[in-house]
Amino acid sequence: NAGVTQTPKFQVLKTGQSMTLQCAQDMNHEYMSWYRQDPGMGLRLIHYSVGAGITDQGEVPNGYNVSRSTTEDFPLRLLSAAPSQTSVYFCASRDALLASGRADTQYFGPGTRLTVL
Amino acid sequence: AQSVTQLGSHVSVSEGALVLLRCNYSSSVPPYLFWYVQYPNQGLQLLLKYTTGATLVKGINGFEAEFKKSETSFHLTKPSAHMSDAAEYFCAVTDYGGSQGNLIFGKGTKLSVKP
Numbered sequence: 001n002a003g004v005t006q007t008p009k010f011q012v013l014k015t016g017q018s019m020t021l022q023c024a025q026d027m028n029h030e031y032m033s034w035y036r037q038d039p040g041m042g043l044r045l046i047h048y049s050v051g052a053g054i055t056d057q058g059e060v061p062n063g064y065n066v067s068r069s070t071t072e073d074f075p076l077r078l079l080s081a082a083p084s085q086t087s088v089y090f091c092a093s094r095d096a097l098l099a100s101g102r103a104d105t106q107y108f109g110p111g112t113r114l115t116v117l
Numbered sequence: 118a119q120s121v122t123q124l125g126s127h128v129s130v131s132e133g134a135l136v137l138l139r140c141n142y143s144s145s146v147p148p149y150l151f152w153y154v155q156y157p158n159q160g161l162q163l164l165l166k167y168t169t170g171a172t173l174v175k176g177i178n179g180f181e182a183e184f185k186k187s188e189t190s191f192h193l194t195k196p197s198a199h200m201s202d203a204a205e206y207f208c209a210v211t212d213y214g215g216s217q218g219n220l221i222f223g224k225g226t227k228l229s230v231k232p
Contacts, residue, residue, distance in 0.1 A: 033219065040126065042207060042224040043161075050217050058219065090160060102149050103211045103218025104168070108161040
């Protein structure tokens with residue numbers, strides 16, 4: 001299994017440009033999520049999905065769009081890039097909630113380092 | 118709502134010394150707790166987790182953590198630090214209820230190991 005894969009690894013954008021960060025997983029996980037990591041801030045949840053066709057907002061969703069047409073893929077779209085979106089982006093996936101109603105381990109991709117000039 | 122506090126954004130130890138990284142959580146229900154490690158320019162890797170059962174949890178690379186409900190803590194320890202342990206460590210708790218079990222992270226602790 002490749003696990004969680006992300007492309008590209010690095011990207012430089014100009015303010016106002018749009019782009020899509022790709023994320024795929026081959027573990028048949030129902031749940032997928034996107035985080036951004038900024039120095040001193042930890043990881044903050046942008047959007048998540050509990051299955052194909054179902055998405056929801058996390059803590060910092062503004063300026064980002066997602067869709068989930070298949071179980072395997074969960075792309076993150078930047079509609080009009082801003083310097084404040086300079087960050088490292090991580091995609092993660094896990095199985096559905098356990099019978100206890102709680103969530104088990106999330107598996108993370110290698111990240112995309114994005115710079116917006 | 119659940120939250121996680123990691124005490125100390127930077128911790129420096131000498132090689133061979135004890136590693137102690139502190140994590141306190143708040144949760145209205147019994148939590149699931151995780152420690153992830155991030156090596157430079159890499160993604161996050163699960164170090165260990167507590168779900169139910171034994172409160173002392175052993176992970177990879179000689180790390181362990183103890184869940185203490187009375188202290189709402191889940192501190193990470195390793196008896197003897199190695200140079201390869203230099204990384205950033207994140208404590209996380211799973212949210213519970215309507216938010217579908219999203220992970221809530223602490224802000225991270227960067228561990229430096231001096232020769």
